[in-house]
Amino acid sequence: MKIAILPGDGIGPEIMKQAVKVLNVLGERFELETADVGGAGYAGHGHPLPASTLALARAADAVLFGAVGDYKYDSLERSLRPEQAILGLRKELALFANLRPAILYPELAGASTLKPEVVSGLDILIIRELTGDIYFGKPRGVRECPDGPFKGEREGFDTMRYAESEIRRIAHVAFQAAQKRDRRVTSVDKANVLETFQFWRDIVTDVHKEYPDIELDHMYVDNAAMQLVRAPKKFDVLVTGNMFGDILSDCAAMLTGSIGMLPSASLDANNKGLYEPSHGSAPDIAGKGIANPLATILSAAMMLRFSLGRPEQAERIETAVKAVLAQGLRTADIYEPGTTRVGTDEMGDAVVKAL
Amino acid sequence: MKIAILPGDGIGPEIMKQAVKVLNVLGERFELETADVGGAGYAGHGHPLPASTLALARAADAVLFGAVGDYKYDSLERSLRPEQAILGLRKELALFANLRPAILYPELAGASTLKPEVVSGLDILIIRELTGDIYFGKPRGVRECPDGPFKGEREGFDTMRYAESEIRRIAHVAFQAAQKRDRRVTSVDKANVLETFQFWRDIVTDVHKEYPDIELDHMYVDNAAMQLVRAPKKFDVLVTGNMFGDILSDCAAMLTGSIGMLPSASLDANNKGLYEPSHGSAPDIAGKGIANPLATILSAAMMLRFSLGRPEQAERIETAVKAVLAQGLRTADIYEPGTTRVGTDEMGDAVVKAL
Numbered sequence: 051m052k053i054a055i056l057p058g059d060g061i062g063p064e065i066m067k068q069a070v071k072v073l074n075v076l077g078e079r080f081e082l083e084t085a086d087v088g089g090a091g092y093a094g095h096g097h098p099l100p101a102s103t104l105a106l107a108r109a110a111d112a113v114l115f116g117a118v119g120d121y122k123y124d125s126l127e128r129s130l131r132p133e134q135a136i137l138g139l140r141k142e143l144a145l146f147a148n149l150r151p152a153i154l155y156p157e158l159a160g161a162s163t164l165k166p167e168v169v170s171g172l173d174i175l176i177i178r179e180l181t182g183d184i185y186f187g188k189p190r191g192v193r194e195c196p197d198g199p200f201k202g203e204r205e206g207f208d209t210m211r212y213a214e215s216e217i218r219r220i221a222h223v224a225f226q227a228a229q230k231r232d233r234r235v236t237s238v239d240k241a242n243v244l245e246t247f248q249f250w251r252d253i254v255t256d257v258h259k260e261y262p263d264i265e266l267d268h269m270y271v272d273n274a275a276m277q278l279v280r281a282p283k284k285f286d287v288l289v290t291g292n293m294f295g296d297i298l299s300d301c302a303a304m305l306t307g308s309i310g311m312l313p314s315a316s317l318d319a320n321n322k323g324l325y326e327p328s329h330g331s332a333p334d335i336a337g338k339g340i341a342n343p344l345a346t347i348l349s350a351a352m353m354l355r356f357s358l359g360r361p362e363q364a365e366r367i368e369t370a371v372k373a374v375l376a377q378g379l380r381t382a383d384i385y386e387p388g389t390t391r392v393g394t395d396e397m398g399d400a401v402v403k404a405l
Numbered sequence: 406m407k408i409a410i411l412p413g414d415g416i417g418p419e420i421m422k423q424a425v426k427v428l429n430v431l432g433e434r435f436e437l438e439t440a441d442v443g444g445a446g447y448a449g450h451g452h453p454l455p456a457s458t459l460a461l462a463r464a465a466d467a468v469l470f471g472a473v474g475d476y477k478y479d480s481l482e483r484s485l486r487p488e489q490a491i492l493g494l495r496k497e498l499a500l501f502a503n504l505r506p507a508i509l510y511p512e513l514a515g516a517s518t519l520k521p522e523v524v525s526g527l528d529i530l531i532i533r534e535l536t537g538d539i540y541f542g543k544p545r546g547v548r549e550c551p552d553g554p555f556k557g558e559r560e561g562f563d564t565m566r567y568a569e570s571e572i573r574r575i576a577h578v579a580f581q582a583a584q585k586r587d588r589r590v591t592s593v594d595k596a597n598v599l600e601t602f603q604f605w606r607d608i609v610t611d612v613h614k615e616y617p618d619i620e621l622d623h624m625y626v627d628n629a630a631m632q633l634v635r636a637p638k639k640f641d642v643l644v645t646g647n648m649f650g651d652i653l654s655d656c657a658a659m660l661t662g663s664i665g666m667l668p669s670a671s672l673d674a675n676n677k678g679l680y681e682p683s684h685g686s687a688p689d690i691a692g693k694g695i696a697n698p699l700a701t702i703l704s705a706a707m708m709l710r711f712s713l714g715r716p717e718q719a720e721r722i723e724t725a726v727k728a729v730l731a732q733g734l735r736t737a738d739i740y741e742p743g744t745t746r747v748g749t750d751e752m753g754d755a756v757v758k759a760l
C-alpha cells in the first residue's frame with residue numbers, strides 16, 4: 051500500500067515526522083513517498099501543487115497531509131499561494147466528503163473556553179461537502195458591475211452552486227455515518243435566503259426517505275453557529291456545504307479547546323482519501339519543536355480505517371494516544387498545571403512507545 | 406418625530422408593548438404608529454411587507470421592529486414568508502449598516518456557556534453590511550447546470566457580489582465607529598478563496614488610509630469564528646459582509662449567554678434606521694408572558710441615539726435597564742438562582758419605574 055506523505059509548511063514537517071514514526075512501527079508494509087506541497091511546493095518547483103506531487107497523490111492509496119501556508123508567501127498572487135495546493139488536491143482527487151470529528155477528550159476538558167458541563171463528553175461529527183459551493187463555482191472575478199444601482203463600478207463576484215447529485219452523495223455520507231452513531235443528522239443551510247440552500251434542503255429531505263432509521267432536522271447556519279456555542283452536545287452528525295462547513299467545523303473544533311488533537315478525512319466516492327490535522331501550519335511556532343503532533347497521528351489512524359482497510363491498526367493508534375494523555379503528557383497547546391509538558395518529538399516517541 | 410412600530414410575530418407584540426411603554430414615559434412628543442409585518446402582515450394583508458407598512462416605514466423618522474416568523478407560515482412559498490419582510494425593509498430603506506453590539510453585563514456573566522474569565526467585560530461591536538452580498542445578488546435560482554461534470558442536472562445557484570462603493574461605505578462606518586471605541590478594526594473576509602472578498606480586502610485596505618489613527622487587521626472568516634470562541638475580548642470592532650455577518654453576529658451574541666439583552670441598529674446613509682432585538686420571534690414561548698423585553702427596550706435606546714438625536718434619553722433608558730438588573734430582576738432566559746424571576750410585563754414596568 052502506497053501512502054503519499056505531504057508535509058507542507060510551517061509545523062507541517064515536524065508533526066508529519068511523528069506520524070511517519072508511528073506508521074513505521076505498526077508492522078505493516080507501507081510504501082511511504084514524500085513530496086513537496088504548499089509553500090514548499092512553490093519554493094522547490096514554482097507551484098504550490100507541483101505536477102509530480104499531484105501525480106504521486108493520484109497514484110497513492112491515500113494521502114497524509116501536514117499543513118500549508120506561511121507569511122512569506124502572502125504577497126504571491128492568489129494562484130501561487132500555498133492554500134491553492136489543498137484546494138487543488140480536493141478538486142483533482144474529487145475528495146467531496148470532509149469528515150471532521152469534534153471530540154473532547156476527558157483529560158483535556160479544562161482546555162476548552164466553555165464551561166465543563168457544556169462540553170464534557172462532546173462527540174460530534176461535522177460532514178462538510180468539499181468540492182462544490184462557492185469555492186469552485188463559476189463565473190467569478192472582478193468586473194464592471196453590469197446593472198443595478200452600482201452599474202459601471204468595479205465589483206467582486208462569485209457563484210455559489212450545488213448540483214443535485216453533489217447534494218445527494220454528501221447526504222448519503224451523512225446518513226450512513228449517522229447509522230454508526232446516534233442516528234441523528236442536522237442539515238445546516240440558509241434556505242430562507244439562498245436558492246442554493248433551499249435546493250439543498252429539498253434534496254436532503256428527499257434522500258432522507260431512504261433512511262427511515264435516521265432522524266433529520268434542518269437548521270439555519272446562523273442558528274447552528276449559536277447552538278454550537280449554547281449546547282454543542284445536542285448535535286450528532288451535522289452536514290453542510292463547503293462554505294458553511296469551513297466556518298462551523300473550525301468553530302466546533304475550537305469548542306474543544308484542543309484543535310491540536312483533531313484529525314480530519316477528505317474522501318472520494320471510493321473511500322480513497324486525504325487525511326490532515328484540523329489545525330493550520332502555525333508558522334509562528336514552526337521549528338521550535340513545540341507543536342502538537344497528535345492531530346496528524348490521529349489523521350493517520352483515520353487513514354488506516356477509511357482508506358487502507360486496517361481498522362484494528364487505527365484503534366491501536368487511538369488507544370496509544372489516549373494512553374499518553376492518561377500518562378499526563380501534554381504539548382504546550384494543551385498544557386495545564388499538574389501535567390507534564392513535552393515537545394513534538396517526545397510526544398511522537400511516547401505514542402510509539404505506547405504502541 | 407414619527408416612529409413606525411412594527412411588532413411582527415411570536416413574542417414580537419409582547420416585547421414591543423414594553424418598549425412602547427418606555428417611549429411613552431420619556432416626556433417626548435413622539436408620534437407612534439403601528440403596522441403589521443411578517444406573518445401578521447401576510448395574515449392581515451396577504452403579504453409579509455404590506456405596501457401600507459412599507460409606506461409608513463418610509464415616512465417615519467425611525468422604525469422599531471419586533472421580530473418575525475412563526476411555524477404556521479413555514480409552508481408558504483418563499484416570497485410570502487415572514488422573513489421577506491425584514492429583507493425587504495433593509496433593501497427598500499437602503500439600511501446597509503447593521504450595528505450589533507455584543508456586550509456582557511457584569512450581572513449576567515453566569516448566563517454565558519463560556520468561562521467567566523473568557524467573557525467577563527466583553528464589549529465588541531459587529532458591523533455587518535446588510536444590503537449586498539449573496540443575499541440580494543443576481544442571477545439566482547434553480548436551473549439546468551450549464552456545464553462541467555454535472556451538466557444537464559438541476560442545480561441551485563446564487564451570486565455573491567460587492568461593488569466598490571458598497572464596501573467603501575461600510576468600511577467608513579466601521580472606522581468611524583472604532584474612533585469612538587478602542588480604535589481597532591478587524592475586517593473579516595475569505596480572501597484566500599473568494600474573489601468578492603479579495604476585492605473587499607483591497608478596498609477596506611484602501612479606505613483605511615484615511616484613518617491613520619485606527620489599527621486594521623484582516624482575518625479569515627473561519628479563523629474569526631474560532632477566535633470568537635477562543636478569545637472574544639481581543640476584538641474591538643469587527644466588520645464583515647452580509648452572509649458572514651449573519652453567522653458571526655449570532656455567534657458573538659450567543660457568547661454572552663443573554664441574546665435576550667442585545668439590541669441592533671440598521672442604518673442608512675443619513676442615519677435613519679430600523680431597530681430590532683438581536684433575537685428572533687421565539688414562537689414556542691409567544692403569549693406566555695415570559696419573553697425578555699430588554700433587547701427591544703435597548704433597541705429603542707439605540708434609536709433615540711442614532712436616528713432621533715436624543716442621546717441623553719438613550720442613556721436614561723440604558724441606565725434604567727442596568728438598574729433593574731442590579732435590583733436582581735430577571736426574565737426566564739437570564740434567570741439564575743438567587744435572583745428574582747419576573748415576566749415580560751413586570752420587566753417592562755420595572756424599567757418604566759427606574760426611569
Ligand SMILES: CC(C)[C@H](C(=O)O)[C@@H](O)C(=O)O
Nearest residue numbers: 133134136137296597598627
Ligand atoms: C486554506 C483554506 C483554503 C481552507 C478552506 O477554506 O477550505 C481551510 O480553511 C480549510 O478549512 O481546510
Ligand SMILES: CC(C)[C@H](C(=O)O)[C@@H](O)C(=O)O
Nearest residue numbers: 242243272488489491492651
Ligand atoms: C431572517 C433572516 C432572513 C435574517 C438574515 O439572515 O439576515 C436573520 O437571520 C437576521 O440576522 O436578521
